[in-house]
Amino acid sequence: MDIEDGGAKLVDVARLANCSPATVSRVLNGNPKVNEVVRDRVVRATRELGYVPNGSARALRSTRTRLVGAIIPTLDHTIYATMVDALQARLSEKDVSLIINTSGYDINLEYEQARLLVERGVESVVLVGSTHLPATLAMLEQKRIDYVYTYTSRAPESGAAVGFDNEKAGRTAARYLLDLGHSRFGMIAGITQDNDRAAGRRDGFLNELERSGMERAKVPVVEGAYRLDDGRRCMQRLMEEGTRPTAVFCGSDILAAGAIKYCHAAGIAVPGEVSIVGFDNLEIAELTSPELTTLEVPARDMGRIAADYILASPSQRLHLRRRELAIRLIVRETTAPVRR
């Protein structure tokens, strides 16, 4: 009986507790119909042997893995890291484990990772945005794995969405700047290729401007990756090419922070000569000087609510699908009425 080696198994516990494996299994799974004294023997034996159940065997037999997968663009961007943090925290309260994968904004890579997740037997998948390979969704549906979109309110046919309306958020930024009297705009968007959120924000911004009589084509839009340097470079292009805007909307606080840094270096007053609005409300929004006016993305809430959806029973879920969260405008110091 060399239990030392691989570790004790269920039968070892059964033997020590002087009962059948079935009974041990019942105790472990909280099955109520087992005598108290027997239950006690089992619990004691379990502890004595340091028994840890074999999850694979358990999953194989019961067809329940208690595993959830998440595929996000990157963990380097706080906005995603925070969502995952909240998601994991909530899931682990219920002993559900989270496998995380980063796709680097590449939907083909995302497909491969989804495949691996399916193979692992995840019961749900958290995805970011609504742009995915049809094959990815088809695979999940075929395997009866439900998935949740985040950072968007555009819900899939069959599935859930916990997020916000990026287009509306873009409109909000435009509305705010218009109300400050601005009439010459620019935008630094995230890379919109395969990124519905970045594209949505841009479209909303331009739509609202158009509705107020601006000519869409005359609003310069440059795209950059979510890095300080790109923000700097993009701002430079905006300020040096064509007529200089007095108000710039950035698709991320990082881009905005870079833009502010450029202005400092170039001697352009913020918000005196140009107003800047960011997006995300990261911690850095309080660190730029002047402090950054921005739109708050409820990353933590999304993670928590996505977890709640996943943990809910099928009947509860019906109410939880399609949850649209509000985006708040946080006014700080980088915006001001246009100078006459």
Next chain:
Amino acid sequence: MDIEDGGAKLVDVARLANCSPATVSRVLNGNPKVNEVVRDRVVRATRELGYVPNGSARALRSTRTRLVGAIIPTLDHTIYATMVDALQARLSEKDVSLIINTSGYDINLEYEQARLLVERGVESVVLVGSTHLPATLAMLEQKRIDYVYTYTSRAPESGAAVGFDNEKAGRTAARYLLDLGHSRFGMIAGITQDNDRAAGRRDGFLNELERSGMERAKVPVVEGAYRLDDGRRCMQRLMEEGTRPTAVFCGSDILAAGAIKYCHAAGIAVPGEVSIVGFDNLEIAELTSPELTTLEVPARDMGRIAADYILASPSQRLHLRRRELAIRLIVRETTAPVRR
């Protein structure tokens, strides 16, 4: 043959490819000794059925899960998120999945999470720091699961460490400030309870000052959580109580950023009246004004190297254990020679 339902199984593939399950298994696992034409039939059948192997069954039979676990304090702190990002990226190249857990700096919670990871059958565990419950390590060792410490160079008896020497880093900060001529110091440390890294930095800092003749007890040390607000509050205490220091070392860039904000608000010149050194070299170090002098933590490298260790064969591993990375001092604008 209702394959539609649960999805095709290995036997279904075998039937369609007109061979035995064993052969299908061999093809799937890249076993070389299978005829090319048969292999081709199998591959075709696999694709046609959209077959995805059952990971649980596979893991149960082969005793290999290709699963790795990581338990970190939080994903909200960029320094950890970045490490995990790199770790995951490297692991997924080899089709190894990463389960992540956050412990919120609580080593009891860490134990529970380690337990769950063991149950899931992870083959390795990545831990942060060297302070863990003995029970946690005992469990891992008993189950023959190897673990890797990160953010520290203090390696466990049986196990690996990829990180840096926190004590030495603290000494570096002290040395640098001493060389600038400072003689009145203060420190804003992270919470040192159950946190060997925070404690190590503090000790190193104080040790080096002591070696230069300072009286250890006369150096005020306040602790704060890694949040802007705490940095602000701690700096206030440091500047208002006792004799005012001319040089402050902070256990994190976040704390340093808060400290700088306090100085702005209080009208204290940085670095004119007080020099500030941070720790981590986060993106925010470039966003404070003045820009923050700090020590760079190689988060991405740690993640990558930890992954390399995990993926290495047992024989290769011997060389990879105990990897100490260098900490670089990044001089920016928050430090200056002491004013006479």
Next chain:
DNA sequence: CATTTCCTAGAAAACGTTTACATTTGCATC
């Protein structure tokens, strides 16, 4: 006291793979 009911616990059959071992086949060798 016989019969039913209820509850607990055991026996044994799954779950979908991998793999040790056995078998077949084709070839080369003597």
Next chain:
DNA sequence: GATGCAAATGTAAACGTTTTCTAGGAAATG
């Protein structure tokens, strides 16, 4: 032409649980 060998494939027994079904008593009922 028999024999041996290697390579390719098949057979069947695991892997460690959960769960269905059945059995054994004890308690309740008539």
